Amino acid sequence: MTSRNEVTQVKDYGAVLERVTTAIREAADGRRAMAAAVGVLKGEVPDYSWVGVYLLDGNELVLGPFVGKPSPHTRIPLGRGICGAAATEKTTIIVDDVNADPRYLACSIETRSEIVVPIMAGAEVLGEIDIDSDRQAAFGAEDKRLLEAVAAQLAPRIMESR
Numbered sequence: 001m002t003s004r005n006e007v008t009q010v011k012d013y014g015a016v017l018e019r020v021t022t023a024i025r026e027a028a029d030g031r032r033a034m035a036a037a038v039g040v041l042k043g044e045v046p047d048y049s050w051v052g053v054y055l056l057d058g059n060e061l062v063l064g065p066f067v068g069k070p071s072p073h074t075r076i077p078l079g080r081g082i083c084g085a086a087a088t089e090k091t092t093i094i095v096d097d098v099n100a101d102p103r104y105l106a107c108s109i110e111t112r113s114e115i116v117v118p119i120m121a122g123a124e125v126l127g128e129i130d131i132d133s134d135r136q137a138a139f140g141a142e143d144k145r146l147l148e149a150v151a152a153q154l155a156p157r158i159m160e161s162r
């Protein structure tokens with residue numbers, strides 16, 4: 001079993017955030033901003049095996065831009081999955097061991113841990129960033145901080161494209 005401290009995969013989260021910030025700023029519209037952000041995150045952080053954005057449409061989360069294997073979960077009702085829980089609770093959820101969480105909707109057999117970060121405009125949920133890792137307990141406080149910053153940058157880009 002691996003633990004978070006055995007491997008320091010990213011030394012400079014600030015530099016990763018700068019690259020994502022630039023990519024989001026330079027994107028022509030909200031859709032391209034989401035695609036650019038997931039692309040940079042997947043490329044920069046080795047632990048991020050699958051990186052995607054879901055957008056809230058009524059009572060369902062609809063899969064938007066993603067990098068990684070195709071997911072069977074292209075539409076997730078709000079009450080279902082870790083994705084549904086994060087959107088309902090309007091808070092970031094980190095699951096260290098997806099196989100021990102009854103809410104988990106399996107996407108890939110290799111996935112061991114997951115983080116879901118809501119994208120908010122005030123009190124309204126626009127969508128969320130969803131990341132899977134093939135390593136158990138891959139997500140910590142620095143990932144949460146990075147991804148919440150990215151979500152805050154995506155929110156106005158998504159709003160302007162509505």
Ligand code: SME
Pocket residue numbers: 050052071073076080081082083084103104105106107114130132
């Ligand atoms: N694991 C998520 C479903 C989405 S796939 O990971 C891409 C969940 O439990 O909500």
